[in-house]
Amino acid sequence: YELEMSAVLVIFDYCQTITITVCLVITTPLAFFVYLKLLVIRPFSENYTFKLIVINGIAELLNCVIYLINYQLTNYPFMLNYYIYIQQIEMVTPLAVIHAFLDGLSLHTTLFIALNRLKTILFIRRLSNDSMFFLVSIILSFSLALPSIFDYCFTTTVVYRRFRNSSIVFPSTTNTNDRIHSQILQTVSTIIRIVVSLASLLVNMFLAVLITRERKYIDIADRNKFNGEKGLVITSIVSYVFYMLYFANNIIAQYFDVRVSGYSQWLFLGLNSLTPFWCLVIFTPSVRRLLFQWRNNGRDAT
Numbered sequence: 001y002e003l004e005m006s007a008v009l010v011i012f013d014y015c016q017t018i019t020i021t022v023c024l025v026i027t028t029p030l031a032f033f034v035y036l037k038l039l040v041i042r043p044f045s046e047n048y049t050f051k052l053i054v055i056n057g058i059a060e061l062l063n064c065v066i067y068l069i070n071y072q073l074t075n076y077p078f079m080l081n082y083y084i085y086i087q088q089i090e091m092v093t094p095l096a097v098i099h100a101f102l103d104g105l106s107l108h109t110t111l112f113i114a115l116n117r118l119k120t121i122l123f124i125r126r127l128s129n130d131s132m133f134f135l136v137s138i139i140l141s142f143s144l145a146l147p148s149i150f151d152y153c154f155t156t157t158v159v160y161r162r163f164r165n166s167s168i169v170f171p172s173t174t175n176t177n178d179r180i181h182s183q184i185l186q187t188v189s190t191i192i193r194i195v196v197s198l199a200s201l202l203v204n205m206f207l208a209v210l211i212t213r214e215r216k217y218i219d220i221a222d223r224n225k226f227n228g229e230k231g232l233v234i235t236s237i238v239s240y241v242f243y244m245l246y247f248a249n250n251i252i253a254q255y256f257d258v259r260v261s262g263y264s265q266w267l268f269l270g271l272n273s274l275t276p277f278w279c280l281v282i283f284t285p286s287v288r289r290l291l292f293q294w295r296n297n298g299r300d301a302t
Helices: 002-040 048-070 077-088 092-122 131-155 179-213 220-256 259-263 265-283 285-292
Strands: 156-162 169-175
Touching: 002 048, 002 259, 002 265, 002 285, 048 092, 048 131, 048 265, 077 092, 077 156, 092 131, 092 156, 092 179, 092 220, 131 156, 131 179, 179 220, 220 259, 220 265, 259 265, 265 285
Parallel strands: none
Antiparallel strands: 156 169
16 A cells, blocks of 8 residues: 555656646746736836735745755756755755745735735725835845744755665755754744734635625725725735645644645645736736736726
């Protein structure tokens, strides 16, 4: 049974690696094309909400790419020379730092995007400049990622080890002499991730209630703006659902040692990383038009 299970998991790993990687190759250039237009074309470029969405989307995609290179492909012998090389030049831990930063940034900006949508829906009639909210969101998103970054910078080292002298390697972490500080940083990082995840859950649940119940209380003059906001809200909610699937699978794999969950990490991370862009395109008409529009025609950024 164990041999059959292992064979099934290996086949599953090949399939998910190829499928998600192909989707990533297709999505990344399209996403960067649309994100660039959101940053340079008016009125999108004047909307700080879209700036936050762009940062989140780019962080998600880059995080997925880094994970693919650093961890997912360790099971494939053709990558052995690459891992030997980056270990020789002592780049394994710096790449882990980059992954920790992008992972934290993508998670925390997801919360602030949801909070921004909540603020906008609650005060649909008010015109406000979100520059301060954007600045605070970026500062807090970076600050909340610091414990994990400091852990890899000062107390934890990542190395690649051979699996039974084969052509397959696996990442392994070792602590410096400052083991207590490492445990503190890891605990704080885990608590932050759980708190941010729960906060995002509550905000997105509230958003789901708002977009299903508030429409009848909105004046006709505000309906168009509400419909535009609804697309961004749906994007936030759906993206968060896929994140929670990834988060739950990660917890199961890490703390309950379930092999299927361990093998599924790449699948759920890939879906979590790809979802923000495609949800934005599907549920937000103005952004969808950008994908096929080569010139700015002055449409509203909703």
